[in-house]
Amino acid sequence: MNKPIILEIDNVRIRKWDDQNYFIERKETYYNPKEKEETIGYKFKGYYPTVFKALKAISDKELLVNEKAISDLKSYLNEVTWSNKKVLFAIEKVVGDSE
Numbered sequence: 877m878n879k880p881i882i883l884e885i886d887n888v889r890i891r892k893w894d895d896q897n898y899f900i901e902r903k904e905t906y907y908n909p910k911e912k913e914e915t916i917g918y919k920f921k922g923y924y925p926t927v928f929k930a931l932k933a934i935s936d937k938e939l940l941v942n943e944k945a946i947s948d949l950k951s952y953l954n955e956v957t958w959s960n961k962k963v964l965f966a967i968e969k970v971v972g973d974s975e
Contacts, residue, residue, distance in 0.1 A: 882927060885966045888939045889918070890930045898930045899923050902939050931963055 901918035940959035
């Protein structure tokens, strides 16, 4: 059964598991041992009781940070700042669409 997508930000999405739980997935490249090749797909990152806690986890776990763009402290801080802005933009869009 397909679980509804509540919010999608770049390569990360929050989906509803049931009436009391949400979960986060991130699109990643990973090695599939069955196929013996690299695969691109969504990987589970955790369950959360509310959308707010899922959004907080996206920020806390730095799931939107582009690791390849980090070379020093300044670039790290830029990536974290941009990651947090993406979360805020996504929330503003959802709120704006519902008004």
